[in-house]
Amino acid sequence: MDRRRRIPRTDTVLADPRLVAAAVRLGRHRVKDAVAAAAALARAGRLDPGDLADAALAALPPAATGLRAVINATGVLVHTNLGRAPLSPAALDAVRLAGRTVDIELDLVDGRRAPRARTAVDALAAAVGGAVGAHVVNNNAAALTLVAAALAGGREILVSRGELVEIGDGFRLPALLAAAGARLREVGTTNRTHLADYAEAVGPDTALILKVHPSNFRLTGFVAEAPVAALATLGPPVVHDIGSGLLVPEPLLPDEPDARTSLRAGAALVTASGDKLLGGPQCGLLLGDPELVGALRRHPLARALRIDKLTAAALEATLTGPEPPVTAALRADLAGLRRRAEAVARAAGGAPAVVDSTATVGGGGAPGVDLPSVALALPAAAAAGLRTGTPAVLGRVAGGRLLLDLRTVDPADDAALAARLAAR
DSSP: OOGGGGOOOHHHHHTSHHHHHHHHHHOHHHHHHHHHHHHHHHHTTSSOGGGHHHHHHHHSOSSSSSOOOEEEOSSBSSOGGGTSSOOOHHHHHHHHHHTSOOOTTEETTTTEEOOTTHHHHHHHHHHHOSSOEEEEESSHHHHHHHHHHHHHTTSEEEEEGGGOOBOGGGOBHHHHHHHTTOEEEEESOSSBOOHHHHHHHOOTTEEEEEEEOOOSOOOOSSOBOOOHHHHGGGSSOEEEEEESOOSSOOTTOTTSOOHHHHHHHTOSEEEEESSSTTOSOSOEEEEEOHHHHHHHHHSTHHHHTBOOHHHHHHHHHHHHSSOOHHHHHHHOOHHHHHHHHHHHHHHTTSOSEEEEEEEBOBTTBSTTOOEEEEEEEEETTHHHHHHHSSSEEEOEEETTEEEEEGGGSOGGGHHHHHHHHHTO
């Protein structure tokens, strides 16, 4: 009999309980297309007609998105190309809840409209402590844009020449602030900017003094900068862009600026990213003088830069819930990492060697800080296969070897990593 006559009807295949469940999860059209593709293989003689349902199921993605899960074994805690900070289980639960209809702008007690994302904003202010105003926008560049537009439109912002940074994807701070309607007045030199340089530049047209943490580079040697506490004595409000999102001091990163310390030193406003060392979703944090924060919140541009309910939920859960993955990775002890690496190597058949490694914060945080770590070493040629498999495993090639750094691998992924290595 012609095998093509044995090919079942599409609706018959779609009735398979596994494909019915997949249609609920992924959509009927996607599942139907997978069945049609499998039927085409069967007509071409490349698939047994009895295997249509299995083939269609195997071809379907795990979720209704083109994104793929990646095990981050690069040794970079906050990897921009991998979406920066992975969310905690508590934050993921909050996002699932927020995907439903929620009281994002409603007071359920009196039935009236309420401030948007108020619980997340309150949690942010509480995490820093003190009488602090707080507002959240969609990223740190948006935070700086809002500050420039609301507080310095048509006026001058003083900034050190050594802090005119370029941020991700080629965006430059001077262009960003100019686009918001502010004029930049550069002070000092690339390597040395003194308090007197700012003092001489302050005038009636000075709207604010901007201090920018270099984030992803360091100036060393013959250098000087004016601290926030000194700048705060000059009169204009000081806005400190701390970048990486630490809210309070982190003992493991003593040179990384944090919001609490900066505000106590006299900064009127602090801006930061939420998806770096804070370990939350992408957003821009604005903290500081309640009156200034109120002016930012009321500015027309604030509407265009606001966060959605998913971000608000994830941010609140990050602030109030258990330790996020980035913090856990940063604080992981070396002995524990070695035990995990040895266990993964054993489960993978003992082929990978366990070696010392060095991890970094990444995402523009703590430049030059090395974190001692432990990795699995494989031939460099293994990189492509691990990167393109399921789940994808991304490491780094150094010294002719592929290193899979355990500091950035979620312990929950150890078994999956071992299985991928064993299947090589």
